[in-house]
Amino acid sequence: MDKIVITCAVTGAETTRAQNPHLPVSPEEIADSAEKAGRAGASILHLHVRNPDGAPTQDVEVFRETIARVRSRCDLVIEVTTGGAVGMDLEQRLQPLSLDPEMASLDCGTVNFGNDYLVNTLPMCRQAAARMKQRGIRPTLECFDLSHIDASKLLIEEGLVAPPFHYGLVLGAPGGVRYDPGTLDFFVQRLPAGSFWTAIGVGGRVSLAAMTDAISKGGLIRVGFEDNIYYDRGVLAESNAQLVQRAAHLAEQGGREIATPSEVRRMFQLRE
Ligand code: ZN
Numbered sequence: 190m191d192k193i194v195i196t197c198a199v200t201g202a203e204t205t206r207a208q209n210p211h212l213p214v215s216p217e218e219i220a221d222s223a224e225k226a227g228r229a230g231a232s233i234l235h236l237h238v239r240n241p242d243g244a245p246t247q248d249v250e251v252f253r254e255t256i257a258r259v260r261s262r263c264d265l266v267i268e269v270t271t272g273g274a275v276g277m278d279l280e281q282r283l284q285p286l287s288l289d290p291e292m293a294s295l296d297c298g299t300v301n302f303g304n305d306y307l308v309n310t311l312p313m314c315r316q317a318a319a320r321m322k323q324r325g326i327r328p329t330l331e332c333f334d335l336s337h338i339d340a341s342k343l344l345i346e347e348g349l350v351a352p353p354f355h356y357g358l359v360l361g362a363p364g365g366v367r368y369d370p371g372t373l374d375f376f377v378q379r380l381p382a383g384s385f386w387t388a389i390g391v392g393g394r395v396s397l398a399a400m401t402d403a404i405s406k407g408g409l410i411r412v413g414f415e416d417n418i419y420y421d422r423g424v425l426a427e428s429n430a431q432l433v434q435r436a437a438h439l440a441e442q443g444g445r446e447i448a449t450p451s452e453v454r455r456m457f458q459l460r461e
Contacts, residue, residue, distance in 0.1 A: 190407040190444075190445060191385070191407060191409075191448075191456065192445065192446045192447065192448035192452060192456070193404065193409055193410065193440045193445040193446065193447055193448065194232050194233060194385075194387070194409040194410075194447075194448045194453050194456070195230050195231045195232060195233070195409075195410055195411070195412065195433055195436050195437060195440070195447060196231065196232075196233040196234075196235050196268065196387055196409070196410070196411040196412075196413075197223070197226035197227075197231035197233070197234060197235065197411070197412060197413040197429050197432075197433050198235040198237075198389075198411055198412070198413035198414070198415035198416055199213055199219055199222045199223055199226060199234065199235075199236075199413050199414060199415070199429045200212060200213055200214065200219055200222075200236075200237050200238070200239065200413075200414060200415060201237050201413075201414060201415025201416070202237050202245035202270070202272070202273065202274035202275075202415075203245075203274070203275075203415075204414050204415060204418060205243065206243060208418050209414060209418040209425050209426065210425075211414075211425070211426070211427055211428055212414050212418075213414075213429070214239045214241075214243050215239075215241070216238070216251065216254045216255040216258050217258060219236070219238065219255050219258070219259070220255065220258035220259045220261075220262050221262075222428065222429045222430070223236075223259050223262070223263060223265055223429075224259075224262040224263045225428065225429070225430035226265075226413070226429045226430050226433045227263045227264070227265045227450075228263075228430065229430040229431075229433035229434040229437060230433050230434065230436065230437030230440075230447050231265065231429075231433045232265060232266060232447070232448055232449060232450045232452070232453045233265060233266045233267075233268050233292065233450075233453060234259060234265040234266070234267050234268065235268045235270065235294065235411065235413070235415065236252070236255065236256070236259075236267055236268065236269050236270065236285075236290075237270045237273075237274075237415065238251040238252055238255050239251075245273065245274035247270075247273045247277060247281045247282055247283075247284045247285060248284070249284045249285060249287055249288065252269060252284070252285040252288055253288055256288060256290070264450045264451075265450055266291050266292060266450050266453050266454065266457075266459065267290045267291060267292065268290065268291070268292035268293060268294060268329055269285040269286070269288070269290045269292075269293045269294070270282075270285075270293070270294050271283055271285070271286065271293050271294055271295060271296070271317055272294055272296050272307065272331065275302060275305040275306075275307065276305070279313050279316060279317070282317075283316075283317060283320055286320050286321065286324060286326060289324055289325075289326065290326060291326065291327065291454070291459045291460065292326060292327045292328070292329060292355075292457070292459065293321055293326050293327075293328055293329070294328070294329045294331050294357065295314065295317050295318060295321065295328035295329065295330055295331060295350075296309040296314070296317075296331045296333075296337075297309065297314055297330050297331060297332050297337035297338070297340045297341045297344070298314070298332070298333065298334060298336055298337035298340050300333040300334060300337070300362065300364075300365050301362075301363070301364030301365055302362055302363065302364060302365070303362075303363040303364060304364075306364075307333075311340060311343070314340060314344060315344065315347070315349055318344045318349035318350050319349055322349055322350070322351070325460040326460075327355065327457050327458070327459055327460075328350060328355070329355050329356070329357045329387070330344075330350065330354060330355065330356045330357065331356075331357040331359060331389075332356060332357070332358055332359065332376070333359045333362060333365045333366060334365065334366055335366075335375075335376065335379065338356075338376060338379050338380065339379075341354075341356070342381065345381065352381075352383070353383065353384075353385060353456070353457060353458055354380070354381055354383075354384040354385065355384070355385045355386070355387070355457055356380055356384055356385070356386040356387065357386075357387045357389050357411070358373065358376050358377070358386055358387070358388055358389060359389045359391065360372065360373065360388065360389065360390050360391065360395060360399050361390050361391040361392050361395035361396075361399070362391045363391075367395075368390055368395045368398060368399050370402050373388065373399065373402055373403070373406070374406075377406065377408070385409060385456065385457070386403075386408050386409065387403075387408065387409040387410060387411050388400060388402065388403035388408050388409070388410055388411070389411045389416060390416065390417070391416050391417065392416075392417055393417050393418075393419035393420075393421075393422065394422075395417075396412060396416055396417040400412065400436055400439065401439060401443075404439055404440050404443040404445055405443055410436055410440070412429075412432040412433055412435075412436045413429045413432060413433075414426070414429055414432075417432070420432070420435075
């Protein structure tokens with residue numbers, strides 16, 4: 190099996206300080222959280238940023254400052270979000286691509302998200318993919334549904350996404366597909382041959398179950414406050430690093446070696 194890659198999604202767009210007081214919000218807090226997550230075993234930082242009031246933003250200047258602070262502290266691969274937050278338009282969402290990060294998330298379809306929905310029409314997906322291709326940014330093809338996997342294959346056929354492919358399979362988002370081992374298997378079987386895939390379980394129970402499952406099936410894993418704020422039933426996680434530490438421990442127990450950021454750069458053929 191490949192070495193395992195741990196992505197840490199330290200902040201996200203929707204999690205609030207009221208839900209977990211340890212949520213990093215400012216550029217400095219995010220950089221600090223990223224550095225500690227890296228020391229605990231994470232190799233990729235999945236990055237969202239916030240305004241000082243905690244509201245999600247795709248402002249390029251906030252991304253610029255946060256990325257500079259992360260870079261000054263550690264060597265994590267940075268994957269910016271282009272999902273942004275519910276209600277943002279595509280141009281807003283794509284703004285951080287102008288900073289030429291090594292990776293970016295690319296949503297491959299529309300999906301329920303709690304009482305809202307994330308809109309990603311095929312033309313929007315194409316535009317995002319084309320922008321990433323043009324700048325040499327490796328996309329993480331985020332799929333919340335089987336139709337999203339099939340839509341990603343259209344992007345590939347149209348020459349908008351080149352191998353090696355990295356998928357983020359999102360399970361357990363409210364109103365989206367639920368996690369069970371059979372569903373994960375079904376999704377993985379439908380990915381293009383040789384694809385890397387990261388299991389993204391939303392919520393404490395699903396996050397732990399999907400991660401354990403992915404470790405045994407050769408997948409990669411993602412943890413962090415974007416997906417889950419709990420360490421145990423009813424017990425809030427104290428930090429992103431605490432969640433990464435457990436993920437690293439489970440991976441090692443499962444016989445998976447953990448890839449360093451430079452190994453991730455080779456695996457995913459990230460640009461120099
Ligand atoms: Zn995200």
